[in-house]
Amino acid sequence: MMVEFAPLNTPLARCLQTAAVLQWVLSFLLLVQVCIGIMVMLVLYNYWFLYIPYLVWFYYDWRTPEQGGRRWNWVQSWPVWK
Numbered sequence: 307m308m309v310e311f312a313p314l315n316t317p318l319a320r321c322l323q324t325a326a327v328l329q330w331v332l333s334f335l336l337l338v339q340v341c342i343g344i345m346v347m348l349v350l351y352n353y354w355f356l357y358i359p360y361l362v363w364f365y366y367d368w369r370t371p372e373q374g375g376r377r378w379n380w381v382q383s384w385p386v387w388k
Contacts, residue, residue: 348357370376
């Protein structure tokens with residue numbers, strides 16, 4: 307089985323779209339595991355001053371998506387959302 311790479315004359319917009327899809331797939335597959343692993347390491351090595359404030363914020367922020375999130379206009383104007 308051979309890997310076929312995209313031709314060199316592929317438009318830049320198409321390459322950027324492919325990179326964006328790869329980024330979303332990798333974040334979906336890896337980000338949760340990495341974050342859980344970091345939290346477990348912080349607990350195991352007793353870095354309470356890092357994970358206790360995070361867990362307090364996590365509890366405080368639990369219902370934010372149900373309430374419409376946080377509206378920041380400057381974030382909505384980023385080019386990544388276009």
